[in-house]
Each structure stands twice: as structure tokens, then as C-alpha cells.
Amino acid sequence: MAQKKVIALTGNQAAAEAMRQINFDIAAVYPISPQTELMGFFAEYVANGEVDTEMIAVDGEHSAMAACIGAAAAGARVITASAGPGIAYMVENLYVASGMRLPIVLLDVNRALSAPLSIHCDHADSMLTRDSSWISLFSENAQEAYHNIIMATKISEKALFPIIVNYDGYIVSHSIEDVEILDDETVRNFVGPSDIHRIPYPLLDIKKPVTYGATAQPDYYTECKYQQHVDFLKVYDIVREVFDEFAEIADVKYDFIEEYKTDDAEYIGISMGSSFGTLKDVVDILREQGKKVGAIKIRLFRPFPVKEVAEALSKAKGVAVLDRADSFDGIGGPLFKDISTAVMMSQNRPFIHNFIYGLGGREVKEEDFLKAFDRLERLEKGIETRDRFVEYLQVRE
Amino acid sequence: MAKKRPIALLSELASHKETFGGDMPLAPGHRMCIGCGIPPIVNEVLLAVDKPTVVATATGCLEVTTGVYPVTAWNTPWIHVNFQSTGAVIGAIETAYKVLKKKGVIKDDEDIEFVAFGGDGGTYDIGFQSLSAAVERGHNFLYVCYNNEGYQNTGYQKSSATPIGAYTKTTPVGKARVGKQEPRKDLTMIMASHGIPYVAQASPHVFRDITKKVRKALSFKGPKFINVLQPCTLSWRFSPEDTMRLAKLAVETLYWPVYEVINGRYWKVNIKPKRVKPIEEYIAAQPRWKHVLKYPEIVEKIQKEVEEKWNLLLHLEEMSKKLAEDEGIDYEELFKAPEDKK
Known part of the structure; x- marks a missing residue:
């Protein structure tokens, strides 16, 4: 033992x-x-x-x-x-x-x-x-x-x-x-x-x-x-x-992805690495406000668990992909494109939006991810509009 | 170059068991050019090793012509990673062997030798950092540079081993410039400055010298380096049957001195031509270079470089004898082949 x-x-x-x-x-x-x-x-x-x-x-x-x-x-x-x-x-x-x-x-x-x-x-x-x-x-x-x-x-x-x-x-x-x-x-x-x-x-x-x-x-x-x-x-x-x-x-059972309160979630945030703790805290804050939100962490990044992510997103309305890197390709961050592929394979193809955060060690706070969930919901509901799939959080423009 | 004599076929050399003892480490059927100087160098080196040998090779002519998937010309464990990492690769394999032997994972009593080959591109230039570092770390391996004075695998561009005035595709002969502007780098001296146990320069036309040098090198633990001039029929543009003749001429004109250095301290010049041939003869034999004969100022520079280096070597040799004497070391004994030692 x-x-x-x-x-x-x-x-x-x-x-x-x-x-x-x-x-x-x-x-x-x-x-x-x-x-x-x-x-x-x-x-x-x-x-x-x-x-x-x-x-x-x-x-x-x-x-x-x-x-x-x-x-x-x-x-x-x-x-x-x-x-x-x-x-x-x-x-x-x-x-x-x-x-x-x-x-x-x-x-x-x-x-x-x-x-x-x-x-x-x-x-x-x-x-x-x-x-x-x-x-x-x-x-x-x-x-x-x-x-x-x-x-x-x-x-x-x-x-x-x-x-x-x-x-x-x-x-x-x-x-x-x-x-x-x-x-x-x-x-x-x-x-x-x-x-x-x-x-x-x-x-x-x-x-x-x-x-x-x-x-x-x-x-x-x-x-x-x-x-x-x-x-x-x-x-x-x-x-x-x-x-x-x-x-x-x-005594710890790992999986390709880790899901947090996704069972009944309408809006799901996805991240990798250390920011997932903050993301879970934000889910808890929003749950207290009565919002049905959840979070997914990607543990196995390559090969990408596209089926598992598709399954996990199958009931969601909207997905916020949180990328800690930019691709500079006019589309979005690297994780965003992987998740987009999973979304294409999921049953209901939820609305998906991309946020770039935490570049070069920029501290990630709850308010940043709260902002991301808020923006996602408004976009998904048509309250706000977008002309691109990706935007930066935490930036001084 | 008037009288042409064919050199012995490698297969004949290989079957000459008294000399080489059997199978060729590099099997026939590889794709090197007719008249290429590399196969004799590789076989001369590897046939001189009497233990199992693991070989690493830098990207280059030797690599692309001997391991072409799904076939291989290598009768010995062989690896190629890329152009610039060969020092790191051979050093790591040797270290892995050491650790695994210490751990008892590998139980064979017989020692393995580790030999790396690289062209001048992979050795003088892109692979130099990795080689210098591996040598500094003191891994037990022999590195052999087949020096054809240019990037031949990519169709002949200049390397830092290309001599002054020579045509290459990146240093063409034009109205404003005549070939390469800079003299060649002396890598053998640089390697000797690392203070490693054994460094040598050799020429493939004296295979007994290479055999002796490889055996001498392997009698030391630690990094060893041998720089071998490899006339390239394709880019230097001489007739394929003249490879060894070019190599011989390089030595006879003092363009490529054949010498060895122990511990970066003791120097010995192995071949001292009785009658030194004029450098023009060597230059004239190479269409890549012979245009410089029209430019006396370039020939003068080449002549000066060759003479100065030769004089320096002779002085280093004299100095070494004196140094050995002062230190109570038998100079002649120091350079003897292991089998000839007292």
C-alpha cells in the first residue's frame, strides 16, 4: 500500500x-x-x-x-x-x-x-x-x-x-x-x-x-x-x-478533462493550467447569483480530447474559451480553435467566444473571468454584438 | 594530372583481411558519388576500431546517402538527428551507456566505442557549438570531420573551411568579387585549444596514417577529434579517379599538413614532404579554384597562409620536444601507436 x-x-x-x-x-x-x-x-x-x-x-x-x-x-x-x-x-x-x-x-x-x-x-x-x-x-x-x-x-x-x-x-x-x-x-x-x-x-x-x-x-x-x-x-x-x-x-482519478458544475450549466468557461482555480471560484460566485454556469479544464492537451469536450458541451448555450496565448491569425487563440472543432462535433453547437488573458504573467482576477461570463451571456442572448470571435481581457486600450 | 591511375576498389580493400579484418562497417550500395572521398574516410576510420561501435552522423552528404529509408548501409548502430547537434547526440549516448552500465542494466563486458562523423558544415559551422560543448564536458568519443571545404550536400555553398578565392554558389566569381573573400578557419587548431587528449589532421590517401591515428585516439579516454581533408569531385570539379591524387597534392603542397596534437600541448608533424610542390599545382587541379591563378595577389595570400601555418607547426613541434624534455617525458614514445608502445 x-x-x-x-x-x-x-x-x-x-x-x-x-x-x-x-x-x-x-x-x-x-x-x-x-x-x-x-x-x-x-x-x-x-x-x-x-x-x-x-x-x-x-x-x-x-x-x-x-x-x-x-x-x-x-x-x-x-x-x-x-x-x-x-x-x-x-x-x-x-x-x-x-x-x-x-x-x-x-x-x-x-x-x-x-x-x-x-x-x-x-x-x-x-x-x-x-x-x-x-x-x-x-x-x-x-x-x-x-x-x-x-x-x-x-x-x-x-x-x-x-x-x-x-x-x-x-x-x-x-x-x-x-x-x-x-x-x-x-x-x-x-x-x-x-x-x-x-x-x-x-x-x-x-x-x-x-x-x-x-x-x-x-x-x-x-x-x-x-x-x-x-x-x-x-x-x-x-x-x-x-x-x-x-x-x-x-487515490485520485484523473480524466482528459475536468468538469466543474457542468451538468446543468448553460454557460461554460474553459481554461488550462493554474487559472482553473480562479475560474471555479467565479463559477461559485455566479452560481450564488443563480446563474447556471460551469467550467472545464483541459488536462490532456495533445492528443486533444475532442470527443470528451464535445460531449461536455452538448447541453450548453454558450462557451467562453480562455486562452493564455494568442495565435495572431485573425481567428482566435490556439485553444479556441480546438474547442471550436469540439463544438462543431457537439449535438447542439453552442455559441462560442474567445478571450485572451494572462499574457506575460498578467495577474488573473475573479473580476476578469466574471467579465468574460457576462460578455458571453450578452453576446449569446443578442444583447451585445461582435465583429470578431476573439477579444482581450484585462487590456488597457 | 597527366598520368591517371585507378585507386583500389573499397571492396578489395575490405576483403584484404590482413589489413582490415573483414566486414565493412559501411556496406557497399550507398549513394555517394563516384570518386567521393567520404566512403574511404569512414571505412578507414571504422575499420581501425576493434570494438563494437555506435556511430552518430550530422546531416550532410554521408547521412543522406547511407540511410535512405527503408534501407541502410550501416552495419553498426547508427543515428542521425540533425545538422547541428551531433556533439550533443554522441555525448549523450556515451553518457547513457555509462549510466546504464553502472546501474547494471547493460551487462556486456566488452566496451563500446562512440564515433561521430560530420562534414565541415556540420562541424566548423552549424554544429560547432554543440561539438565544443560536448568536448568541454569530456565525453568519451571520437569525432571525425570529413572536410570538403563547402556545403556540398546543398550544392556547394561556402563554409568557414572554404579557402580564400574559391568559387562557391554563395561566393561566385564576378566582376567585383573573386570567390570567397576570407581565408579558411583553422578548426584543428581550435579543437587543439580545447586541451583534449588527442587532435589530428589526416588525409585519406595515407590510410595507414588514419588507422594509426584512430587507434592512437582511442587509446585515450575522453574527447578526440580528427580533421580529414575530403576532396569533393562534384564541387571541386575534378575527375572522379583523382580524389586520392588531390588529397596527396594537398599534403605535398603543404596546403593540408598531416599532424597530431596530444593534450593540446605536444605537436608532431607526421608528413614532411621532401620536395614541396608549388601551391599553384594544387590550385590548378581544381576548377572551383583555379581562376585565382589569374590574380597574383590572391595566390600570394594563399601561399603566405600556407607557409605561415607550416612554419608555425614546425615551431610548435620543436617547442613540444623541448617542453617534453623539460618535463621528463619521452617525446617519441608519446606519439607511438598503442601497439608499438614499449
Whole structure:
């Protein structure tokens, strides 16, 4: 039976704790705020001999991901972490990693992209990864970040796709919360031991030489991508399986999305990451006023749980999609387009509107989301009109 | 170039078991150009390794011609990630091996060697940061640069290894400018400045020298670097059967000195031509470059660069002997091949 203890930890400390317990073979590290101190905490474990992990302090994030690819292909269990511009710098290699079907864990401590330079939170960095065939999980708080890292390790190895665990920079990474920590043995049993044969073709199986990273001409490239496409669709079942297995050790049952008071909700707000707590508070405030509102959090961002979201929105009148990143495409934020697809698939196709919030660490307050619900209702009822689908909350015009 | 002599076929070299001991690590059937200098370099290097070998390769000619899905020419575990990451990739594989062995996950007693190949594009330029960092971290691997002095895989653009005055597609010969404006970068010296156990320059026409250098390199733990000149028939535009002749000429004209450096401290020049051939002969053999013969001021610059570098190397060699003597180290013993050691 799993032993648990509750400790006050920051998000970065909780993540470092998960890394210590999993005892990765390789951690490729390169500092960037707000991820920096995570690897600093982990380096202490390495320095004190509490883990077998070999840290490779590389020359930049591009090399960090390259190191992960090399080590994962060798057969090692690998992790790296970054944020904002660091994620942008490694994007080329993200596609290489997933194309090679390598299990790798990447922690994205979400940060805005330059320019202007901002070290603070938004989800623009993660949106660079959304088409890269990486599995992507978002965490609301330190507890979820800790759980997600443990689950992600297993999901990635079962699916043979790399995986990103997102948690909000500073808001989660640097805030202290109570985090329930599992005992080391339970975590290690859950993820299983190191073994190069966790992947079908380890480079270090010297008796069976394999070629990684071949070039493919037009006669084969499509078939390679099609296999990737088909297998990425299988990720849904694998994620559910691992969520279910994890429920047995952690007494918490995760799902692709988290619904809050959506059963009879007419208006639903959707967000990802740390703002979901604020969103739930706003739902409670509006419920007290007699409004039938609810909220949805996206936990599994890639592959996108389009069916589950469609089902959850099937009875709603209006949906406010809260995006912590802009797409600058004349349509709306990245999450808005994913939710729009789900809306198209839902029974009654509710009215949908997009709000951009929390860019570059802008603090998110209840009044902001109250404003979003209010605007959504007025638009849906025809009291107010719109000439575009997207608008900024919290902005000085 | 009057008398043309065909070089031995690689398959013949490979079957010469006394010399090479059997199977080629890079199988025939790859798609490199006829007369390409890369296959002999790769095979000369890998045949000199007597342990199981994991190979990483930067994007480039070698990569796109040897691993073409769904076939491969590699008889050894092989990985290519991209142009600029090869140092990070080979270093991480070596580290993974170390950790997994320590953990008991890999139980084989036999050691594995880690060898990386990159062209001058992937080594001098886009991959330099990653290589320099991997070398600084001290991973145990050998990096071999096949230096064809330009971006040949994209159809011959300039690299920082391209010599002054040479035509490339990004440095054409026009009315206002004659080819590349800058002299080539000396990467071998830069790598030696990292103070790593072993750095060398080599030429594919002396394969015994490459064999010796690879074995010597692998006798050290830590990062090793060998820079091999690779005449490119396609872009330098010489006849495919002249590859080795060009390589030889590069050495005989002192354009490409063959030497080695231990710990960034002790230098040894391996080939000292008895009669140095004029640089013009080497330039004239390459249509990509021979237009500079019409510009005495450019030839003068090339001549000066070559002479100065050669003199520097000879001085470094003399200095090394003196240094070794002062430190009580046997200079000749230091450079002996592992099998010839006392």
C-alpha cells in the first residue's frame, strides 16, 4: 500500500521530487527562468548521490533535446525541462524526437515568448509544440505537476511518443503549496525499472545494429507520417489506462478533462493550467447569483480530447474559451480553435467566444473571468454584438 | 594530372583481411558519388576500431546517402538527428551507456566505442557549438570531420573551411568579387585549444596514417577529434579517379599538413614532404579554384597562409620536444601507436 506524506513544496520542488523518485538515467539541463531552479534542486540530489541520474549540462536547449534523443535512442530513461524561448529553441528537435518514436519527458514551465522579453507565464511556448506529435499534459498546481510527471513517464514509454508536462511559470513553479508525495518504492514500482528493451530498437543493443534518423524520399515519407498518425490516435487509450493505474496508487482519478458544475450549466468557461482555480471560484460566485454556469479544464492537451469536450458541451448555450496565448491569425487563440472543432462535433453547437488573458504573467482576477461570463451571456442572448470571435481581457486600450 | 591511375576498389580493400579484418562497417550500395572521398574516410576510420561501435552522423552528404529509408548501409548502430547537434547526440549516448552500465542494466563486458562523423558544415559551422560543448564536458568519443571545404550536400555553398578565392554558389566569381573573400578557419587548431587528449589532421590517401591515428585516439579516454581533408569531385570539379591524387597534392603542397596534437600541448608533424610542390599545382587541379591563378595577389595570400601555418607547426613541434624534455617525458614514445608502445 502506498505511503503518502504531505509536504509544503513549490511547483519546481515537487517536480524535482518526482524526478528524484523516478530516478531517470539522464537529465539534460540548461537554465532558463522560471525552470532554472528546478534543475538546481535536482542537481542537489545528484550531488548528494540520492539518484543514479547523470546530468548533462548542455550548451543550449537545442542540444538538450538532441541529448535526450541520443540517450533515449540508446535505451535510457531521459528528461529535460525548459521554458518560453528555450522551448522555441528546441522545436526542431521536438519533431525529430517524436518522428523517431522515442519516450522522453519534457517539463515546460510555461513562459511567454519574446519580444518583448518576458520571463513570466503564458502558454505561447507550449503552443509551439502543439503540432509536434508530442503528448501534452497541463497541470493546475504543484500537486498535479508532481502526479503528471510520474504518469507521463509511463505514458510516454507505453505510447512510444515523447511527452510534455506543462505547469505555469512562477504561479505554479514558485508558489508553495501542500503537495501529497507518494513513497519512493511506490513510484519506482509504478514506472518500472530502467531497461534498454523498454523501447523496441535500442542503439546500445550492439548485437542488433539499427539505423535511427534515416532520410525518407517522397516514396516513403507519407507512410512514415501515416504510421505516426495512426499510433498517435492510440495515445488516448494509453493515457486512460495509465490514469486508471495511477488512481490505484494515488487515490485520485484523473480524466482528459475536468468538469466543474457542468451538468446543468448553460454557460461554460474553459481554461488550462493554474487559472482553473480562479475560474471555479467565479463559477461559485455566479452560481450564488443563480446563474447556471460551469467550467472545464483541459488536462490532456495533445492528443486533444475532442470527443470528451464535445460531449461536455452538448447541453450548453454558450462557451467562453480562455486562452493564455494568442495565435495572431485573425481567428482566435490556439485553444479556441480546438474547442471550436469540439463544438462543431457537439449535438447542439453552442455559441462560442474567445478571450485572451494572462499574457506575460498578467495577474488573473475573479473580476476578469466574471467579465468574460457576462460578455458571453450578452453576446449569446443578442444583447451585445461582435465583429470578431476573439477579444482581450484585462487590456488597457 | 597527366598520368591517371585507378585507386583500389573499397571492396578489395575490405576483403584484404590482413589489413582490415573483414566486414565493412559501411556496406557497399550507398549513394555517394563516384570518386567521393567520404566512403574511404569512414571505412578507414571504422575499420581501425576493434570494438563494437555506435556511430552518430550530422546531416550532410554521408547521412543522406547511407540511410535512405527503408534501407541502410550501416552495419553498426547508427543515428542521425540533425545538422547541428551531433556533439550533443554522441555525448549523450556515451553518457547513457555509462549510466546504464553502472546501474547494471547493460551487462556486456566488452566496451563500446562512440564515433561521430560530420562534414565541415556540420562541424566548423552549424554544429560547432554543440561539438565544443560536448568536448568541454569530456565525453568519451571520437569525432571525425570529413572536410570538403563547402556545403556540398546543398550544392556547394561556402563554409568557414572554404579557402580564400574559391568559387562557391554563395561566393561566385564576378566582376567585383573573386570567390570567397576570407581565408579558411583553422578548426584543428581550435579543437587543439580545447586541451583534449588527442587532435589530428589526416588525409585519406595515407590510410595507414588514419588507422594509426584512430587507434592512437582511442587509446585515450575522453574527447578526440580528427580533421580529414575530403576532396569533393562534384564541387571541386575534378575527375572522379583523382580524389586520392588531390588529397596527396594537398599534403605535398603543404596546403593540408598531416599532424597530431596530444593534450593540446605536444605537436608532431607526421608528413614532411621532401620536395614541396608549388601551391599553384594544387590550385590548378581544381576548377572551383583555379581562376585565382589569374590574380597574383590572391595566390600570394594563399601561399603566405600556407607557409605561415607550416612554419608555425614546425615551431610548435620543436617547442613540444623541448617542453617534453623539460618535463621528463619521452617525446617519441608519446606519439607511438598503442601497439608499438614499449
